[in-house]
Amino acid sequence: MTDRQAETGGSADISRRTILASGGTLATATLLAGCLSGDGGDGSDGGDGGSGDSTTEVAIISSPAGFDDNAFNDNAVQGLEEASEEFDLEYTTVEETEEAQYESVQADVAESGYDLIICVGDNHTDPLTTNAEEYPDQNWMLINNVVEGADNVSGWIEMNNEMSFLAGVAAGVMTQQEFEYEGSSTDPDGSTVGFVGGEDIPLINAFEQSYIEGVEWVDDSIEVLTGYGGSFSDTGATNDVAASQIDDGADIVWHAASAAGGGVFSAAQEAGRFALGVDVDQSVTEEQYQDVILGSAIKALNEATYTVSEAVVNGNFSEYVGEQNLSVEQGSIDFVVGQAFEGELPDVLTQNIQDAKEGFENDEIELTCGPTSC
Template identity: 30%
Template sequence: MRKSSALALITTTIFTGGLLAACGTSPAASSPGSSSAKAKSYKVGLVTDTGGLNDHGFNHLAYLGLMQAKNQLGVTTSVVQSETESDYVPFLTNYAKQGYNLVIAVGFLMAQAVQQVSKEFPHTKFMIIDDEVPGPNVTSSLFETQQCGYLVGELAGLVQKDHALPHINSYNTLGVVGGESIPPVNTYIAGFYAGVHAVDPSAKILLKYTNDFNNPNNGQTYAQSEIAQHADIIFQVAGGSGLGVITAAKQAHVYAIGVDANQNYLAPNTVITSAEKGIQVATFDTIKDGLQGTLKPGVQYYSLSNNGVGMAPPISAIPASIVQQVLQSEKAIRSGKIVPPTTIP
């Protein structure tokens, strides 16, 4: 994990040849060596939110996108992990002062810091994930997670209604454990509610917030509370805190739904599917555009239509008929026939 000093950076550098085609440069304009040198001199710094790199989801995916850019494009990369929200401004500022070409802020909670620092360093490019920050040097990546939330909600509702897995009880109750009550969390949850109630209007959904993203013990405690109230499928939308939700579900022999990444590997018989967010793709594509000089300010939207969000493959124990019904709903969302809501009822 990160050292406490604001200047403690984990830095990685790679030199690679043959970047010509990736950068779209003609052989006459640049040699492989000069192209590689250009990539190496392009510096990208990534600042995590307080969830840290070990959240097995949100921050980790951004880091994977950063490492993909390092390995495939040859750019110079660095990452620093925030322990508190007060780290955001100094960490972003430190990268800008060091002449980094692109500084990436991972998370909605960093919006105010990005707005401040991007104005102070107008010649530095910034990317923020999960919020919109205006500015001529800021690119914002937003994800329509109500869509994948709807899909995993429908799957959970059908499994619950049909008692399609062992240990599904007769109380018709599902749970959600969110991190903080902020838009990127609540859009997932709004879609989940809609998906569940589309197939089972009588289903009861319990909702609690841990009010943090980096405390698995909190997540486990809140999940245990919902399990005690007969919830047997729990959707975690709480970052690192949500890892405790999966632990609680595993221990109680009930089920969990992962978030951001496919989290089935954490508990293969417990995590029945995950609502996925394409943070790795967005991070890599933004770095690539920055290197090529084609990065534009404004909002980039990611949805089912451009594979920016999705549902991870459900576990094989779920009947194929349920999976097929959910896949039909995915097609309906893509076509606009189903429009999942963005607010929790």
């Protein structure tokens, strides 16, 4: 044991339309053009957005993982669901999993007259750089990056590096604990953990490196096995990677694979080991695996989409233009214990997580990677 361880929808009267985007076109473009509230074909309503006298229309375009991922995309939609219950606001989900189509899909949605268009994920950055200029009166929200110099884009950068670090702290602490629960157990003599990413891209590479640094912050002798499934939707591929890591000694595996993360959970469940969730409390969203999800590293993305939507409703979107952040210091990045393990995990985990959070708040922890790349 190390010294550090020893120390320690919408409501019933709100219509929700789902549009599936494919091949650069909107499958229900006629519906979009005919029923939305914008005044101009460029998506503009002449200013910051909603006037308060009419329904505010918001569209959200998915990341490549798509909706129903029980993680990143769904967390963003949750904020719109909350906003639709609070305000005269309707939202439309536009699922597009092909990154090559983002520029045309963004443009198609902008032509349809929304007060706000939300683009989920860094994959949208380059296309939005073009479309923000092409549609200067359109209010945009970009998640996981910012468009420099654009006065019509609210760019939200979650401190994914801080979130990943907290996951690493949790894995590092628990792999050195002797812990059992309903047929699953750790192997404290092995001190090996795993990481499974979705696509092997700079964003997820930053997740990986920050996770490793969180593990090493606990004890730099812990081995970290890493691998990638190749997509954000293929659960079979992530299952194979996680199973291989578990065979090689990992007793806890964290994923940054969005919808594909279910494969990591199933691998842990099948092998009698444990896993950690990402973005949201996945012991709730992936309840069938709650018996192996010790906890989740989370970010309050729903608060961001709610905040920007509210700003459009109130006509003060301009206050959120430019770079905005979600961080530990703001209380928007955290680690939560899985619902099956409340009151079951050792106090040393709570203490280490708290120490790490205070380290970020006091600028005592320096990470190799930023929130979106290394």
